[in-house]
């Protein structure tokens with residue numbers, strides 16, 4: 001019975017042919033791939049959120065610039081990236097839980113890289 005491949009478990013989770021304990025399946029076949037799929041979904045969701053934030057932060061009179069806002073008695077334009085930076089944390093933690101191994105900075109780049117505002121040359 002040593003050569004038994006233990007193909008079919010019985011009701012007690014022993015091999016149907018030889019009665020040896022049925023071997024536990026060794027993890028899911030490609031766990032990393034599953035994570036990558038989830039990580040990509042997370043990137044898409046975060047990117048969607050940031051796109052909306054950027055839209056809200058855009059100056060309606062000059063779409064190339066962030067909108068003017070009053071901060072501490074001064075009119076300032078908060079760069080889109082600064083706003084995204086302050087909100088990237090929770091998605092980065094989720095990404096880490098999904099097995100993402102990069103830095104938060106790299107995570108930020110991945111989220112932002114398909115947003116047109118960040119791929120076009122900076123407006124001075």
Ligand SMILES: [Zn+2]
Pocket residue numbers: 004005006007015016017018019020
């Ligand atoms: Zn067996």
